[in-house]
Amino acid sequence: MSAVLVAENLRRTLPGVVPVTLIDDASLVIDRGEFVAIMGPSGSGKSSLLYLLGLLDVPTSGRIELDGEDTTAFDENRLADVRLRKLGFVFQFHFLLAEFTVLDNMLLPMLRLGRLDPQAAAERAHGLLALLGMDGHSHKRPGQLSGGQRQRVAIARALANDPLVILADEPTGNLDSHSAANVQKILRTLVDEHGKTVITVTHDAAFAGRADRLIGIVDGRIDPHWVPPTLAPVGIQATPKSQ
Amino acid sequence: MMPLALRxxxxxxxxxxxxxxxxxxxxxLGTAFFIAVSALMRGSEQDFIRRLIDNSAHITVSDDFRSAGLQPAAERWPEAVVAIRGVKPQREVRGIRNYREKLRYVESLPDLRVAPVLTGSVVLTFAGRVQGMTLSGVIPATIADVTTIEEKIVAGSLDALAANPNGIVVGQGLIGKFRLAMGRNLAVATSEGAVRTLKIVGIFRTGNAAYDETQGYVLLKRAQTLLDRPNRVNRFIIQLDDPYRAREVARQIEQRIGYKSVSWIEASEDIMSLLLVRNIIMYTVVIAILLVAAFGIYNTISTxxxxxxxxxxxxxxxxxxxxxxxxxFVAEGVIVGLCGSLGGALAGLGLMHVLGRISIRVPDMPGDLTHLPLDRSLDQFMLAFAFAMIATIVASFLPAxxxxxxxxxxxxxxxx
Structure with a gap:
């Protein structure tokens, strides 16, 4: 398998009177079609690492290569273009636009990219909603859906532009156990059946157990020896892949 | 399909x-008030200027000079220091010298009409009462071309002066004051001591009480005789097809004939600057209204x-x-601004319609109803629209x- 995402010596420091280091010297390689879970104690820098890998935040030093493209020198607009074409995001909160219907929410990234005409985009949106068991809800507004349904729409939206990598920040954090299990299953299916790469941050050891690989992070540093106690029995090691 | 940002x-x-x-x-509201107030102010300004232009000469050439001429000795030796004591100035009949030649020149200029006038002060006596009066000697055919006096005649006519060389046309104010009537005789005395009896052959009413009491018109020849200024006039009254060329034409005439030529613009400079100040105040107020409205948009978009x-x-x-x-977010401001401006333009039209229906009765002028003067030109709609759009775009751009x-x-x- 070839690498889709390569991070080298990432450091992210928040400037200030007392600078705060969020991520310190993080290096990792993620392959195409891999399901990676990032875990660690609260405040350890899991989300910060995800935002760096998702090109939402810019590292203070280090480099990130996505799909063979070095993004180090990219300005804000080029990073946005890469996100639009190659990345999809799912957050703990669904972040659907409340005034728009489910279909309109789906159409936004597709129309912004402009790869499909509006009719083809609508067809694709309906297809994705069907894939996630949300067909028949396209005309509804987010307020008319349950938490689990909203998150499924958010996942469908993340898939709208057929991204290489889906980045999920605690996507099951706000869901009941049934909905959470459903979302976990969907993400796993995306990897297994659709060849997507999924990187997820989670506190849920059971969810992390579904991943191919676990990356442990402690105090902003990737810790290859960190194993969450609940995962130890199943033998998943928290190890980043070396390049 | 609508652009995504607009959607x-x-x-x-x-x-x-x-x-x-x-x-x-x-x-x-801001746009509507802008349009209505602007229409009212500009309408009244135009009405005022129109009255000014209609009731006064566009250019008046008088028998004065802008600066006193040089003495003959100073002309002869311009570099020398000349001091002549006990100079006795040459006595000369006042008026425009060789006026016919100068009149021909003015008449040769395009797009204008000119009338020679000799004006002087006389004293009017009737039934033991005395009244000062400005007497204008005119040629009825030409004065009718350059003034609105003929339109103001309420009895008799200006042409009657041509038929009756001893005729006089006076204002209704004087008729009322002296209890005169058409066909009655008046004794007119000049400062030179000449006295002449003139017959009232016409009555005018301009609405200006002072003018109607103190002005009179006689035949030019009669005025020249009465005022002892044979073959002289002391004014050319000039009307232009385009009154706004007055300054330029006046300059041209003055350069050619030497006599002081004053355009209505120059004569009314104080009034014009007053109008300018009034316009500045008006536009400041209406722009302030729009700015307040723009703050509303700023607030909405910010929220x-x-x-x-x-x-x-x-x-x-x-x-x-x-x-x-x-x-x-700018599109949101533009949509609100666009709808508001268009709605404001319609509301402004409605306000103008209401204002245009208001009629005012002028005291002491029975039968005369005046309507509020309104300027309905398109450019003020464009101006209001432009201001509203600029204000809303700026107001939305900042939060955007x-x-x-x-x-x-x-x-x-x-x-x-």
Whole structure:
């Protein structure tokens, strides 16, 4: 398998009177079609690492290569273009636009990219909603859906532009156990059946157990020896892949 | 299909109907008042200038000079120091010298009409009462071309002066004051001691009480005899097809004939500057109204931006550029501004219609109803529209720029 995402010596420091280091010297390689879970104690820098890998935040030093493209020198607009074409995001909160219907929410990234005409985009949106068991809800507004349904729409939206990598920040954090299990299953299916790469941050050891690989992070540093106690029995090691 | 930014903007606006309506009302009222007040002020200004232009000469050439001429000795030896004591100035009949030749020159100029006039002061006596009067000697055919006096005749006519060389046309104010009537005789005395009896052959009423009491018209020849100024006139009254060329034509005439030529613009400079000040005050007030309305839009867009920071963050995380975000919120301002300006233009038209129906009865002038003068020209609609649009674009651009600067990570971290 070839690498889709390569991070080298990432450091992210928040400037200030007392600078705060969020991520310190993080290096990792993620392959195409891999399901990676990032875990660690609260405040350890899991989300910060995800935002760096998702090109939402810019590292203070280090480099990130996505799909063979070095993004180090990219300005804000080029990073946005890469996100639009190659990345999809799912957050703990669904972040659907409340005034728009489910279909309109789906159409936004597709129309912004402009790869499909509006009719083809609508067809694709309906297809994705069907894939996630949300067909028949396209005309509804987010307020008319349950938490689990909203998150499924958010996942469908993340898939709208057929991204290489889906980045999920605690996507099951706000869901009941049934909905959470459903979302976990969907993400796993995306990897297994659709060849997507999924990187997820989670506190849920059971969810992390579904991943191919676990990356442990402690105090902003990737810790290859960190194993969450609940995962130890199943033998998943928290190890980043070396390049 | 609608552009994406516009589509999002329309959805945002429709989701906040009440807030949008308040902002919209501000712009509608601001634009409507701008148009109505501007129409009223400009209408009254135009009416005032029209009256000024109609009731006074566009150019008056008088028998004066702008600067006193040089003495013959100073002309002869311009570099020398000349001091001549006990100079006795040459006595000369006042008036424009060789006026016929100068009149021919003025008449040769295009797009104008000119009338020679000799004006002087006389004293009027009737039934033991005495009244000072300005007597104008005119040629009826030419004076009718350059003044509106013929339109103001309420009895008799100016042409009657040609038929009766001893005729006089006086104002209704004088008729009332002296209890005169058409066909009655008046004794007119000049400062030179000449006395002549003149017969009233016409009565005018201009509405200006002082003018109607103290002005009189006689035949030019009669005035020249009475005032002892044979073959002289002391004024050319000139009317132009385009009154706004008056300054330029006056300069041309003065350069050629030497006598002081004053355009109505020069003569009314104080009034014109007063009108300018009035316009500045008016536009300041109406622009202030629009600015207040623009603050309403600023407030609405700011609120939307504040409420939508999470949406902005997610749109940016999806790959929307900062300028896409800015365009969304500017589009919201433009939509409100556009609807408000168009609504304001319609409301302004309605206000103008209402104002145009108001009639005012002028005291002491029975039968004369005056309507508020309104300027209905398109350019003030354009001006109001432009101001409203600029105000709304600026008002929406500021919060839009702030929204575009939202850093998605900052919002996503704090969101629940």
């Amino acid at each position: 999002i903007a329309v959805t945002h606006i429709l989701a906040r109907k009440r807030q949008t309506l308040v902002s919209l009302s501000g712009i509608v 939307i931006v504040m409420e939508k920071t999470r949406d902005i963050a997610i749109l940016k995380s999806m790959g929307f550029h900062a300028r896409d975000i800015r365009n969304i 720029r702030k929204g575009a600067r939202v850093h998605p990570v900052t919002i996503l971290r704090g969101a629940t």
